[in-house]
Amino acid sequence: MHFKSIISSKKALTALCDELIQCNWIALDTEFIREKTYFPRPCLIQVATPQLIACIDPLKLNSLAPLIEIFNKTTITKVFHSASQDLELLYQLTGALPKPVFDTQIAARMLGYADQIGYGNLVHQLLGVTLGKAHTRTDWSIRPLSDAQLHYAADDVRYLCQLYTQLTHALSEKGHLDWVKEDCERLYQESNFKVCIDDAWMRVRGADRLKPQQLAVLSTLAAWREQQAMAKNLPRRWLLSDPILLTLARNTPRDLAALAKTREISAKPIRQYGEQLISTIDRGLKMPRGQWPHSRLQRPPKPEQKTQVDYLMSIVRHYALKQNLNPSILTSRNQLIKLIMGEPDIPVMQGWRADIIGKKLQSALKEQAWVEPQKGDLTIEKH
Numbered sequence: 001m002h003f004k005s006i007i008s009s010k011k012a013l014t015a016l017c018d019e020l021i022q023c024n025w026i027a028l029d030t031e032f033i034r035e036k037t038y039f040p041r042p043c044l045i046q047v048a049t050p051q052l053i054a055c056i057d058p059l060k061l062n063s064l065a066p067l068i069e070i071f072n073k074t075t076i077t078k079v080f081h082s083a084s085q086d087l088e089l090l091y092q093l094t095g096a097l098p099k100p101v102f103d104t105q106i107a108a109r110m111l112g113y114a115d116q117i118g119y120g121n122l123v124h125q126l127l128g129v130t131l132g133k134a135h136t137r138t139d140w141s142i143r144p145l146s147d148a149q150l151h152y153a154a155d156d157v158r159y160l161c162q163l164y165t166q167l168t169h170a171l172s173e174k175g176h177l178d179w180v181k182e183d184c185e186r187l188y189q190e191s192n193f194k195v196c197i198d199d200a201w202m203r204v205r206g207a208d209r210l211k212p213q214q215l216a217v218l219s220t221l222a223a224w225r226e227q228q229a230m231a232k233n234l235p236r237r238w239l240l241s242d243p244i245l246l247t248l249a250r251n252t253p254r255d256l257a258a259l260a261k262t263r264e265i266s267a268k269p270i271r272q273y274g275e276q277l278i279s280t281i282d283r284g285l286k287m288p289r290g291q292w293p294h295s296r297l298q299r300p301p302k303p304e305q306k307t308q309v310d311y312l313m314s315i316v317r318h319y320a321l322k323q324n325l326n327p328s329i330l331t332s333r334n335q336l337i338k339l340i341m342g343e344p345d346i347p348v349m350q351g352w353r354a355d356i357i358g359k360k361l362q363s364a365l366k367e368q369a370w371v372e373p374q375k376g377d378l379t380i381e382k383h
Helices: 010-020 065-072 084-094 104-110 119-127 147-174 177-188 197-203 212-232 242-251 256-260 267-285 303-322 333-340 351-367
Strands: 002-007 025-033 041-048 052-056 077-080 101-103 369-374 377-382
Touching: 002 010, 002 147, 010 052, 010 065, 025 084, 025 147, 041 084, 041 147, 052 147, 065 084, 077 147, 084 177, 101 104, 101 177, 104 119, 104 147, 104 177, 119 147, 147 177, 177 351, 197 212, 212 242, 212 267, 242 267, 256 267, 303 333, 303 351, 333 351
Parallel strands: 002 052, 025 077, 077 101
Antiparallel strands: 025 041, 041 052, 369 377
């Protein structure tokens, strides 16, 4: 496998992409920093095939057009490990999502490995290779990058090629390759990466403890914070923390004097944003009752619903055992709570999961059935 080192010129990128476009699949990874920004800052894009490895420097390149062409070519599978953050970065950087995608973390899970197994652990368990950790905390935005840093970054795709080959072979033998491809298709839906300002309140920890009108106020405050964070490219918490938003939503100060008495908020944000916060809170208080967002929060299940969830989980475990799968691959308790509360748009009711277990769960609920094991199988009977 030839290591081309760093690609930092248009000519070198074009030459690399002329080779990549001939491939059926390529391995990809990214290095970025986002501790001090709202949007991740791209610092390196690693790419590999069985023949080559290269590190692309987006900080030195004015255009990634040849690479975007590769991303858009649907005959080339893009292989990642734990792809979500990489896809978010590439979508922000290029405006395009690489597809189709194969995620080795999803694939490994389908073969019995831990749900969130890391790249290093999977490489060690599957290939017997122990990866170095010397540059785990590297600031990838600093130039020049040393040879040691580049080789460390290259390892993130060097073994991804071997993982892809072995995992796809094992999945094909088990008949689960199409399941993995279907799960991976969910990764590159643009809706996963477009910021919805109106839903920003749902990411505030503790929102579920607020009363309905307080949630209306929180929704306007969270939307304001999201817009400010994006415009300034700063982390949300640098403007106002979640606890401060919750306090403002509960206390709803109506003027600067009342805002200044809020112990959790310091003088600096009051000077910077005080008037905006008062105006935003007022807008939340005036929100019509029909627009209050409380109905979008999941209500805690009642005792009888918890019993139903336990019952449905027993069905899930039974059919997972028949398929030699971890039950968590099929569904979770949280999904089952949504199901019994009448929310059908959940993964267990879609695609291959619906065929394996989803329709059985729906039937069990509809018929108010109980679990009846008979002759090594599980039968749904009405009572």
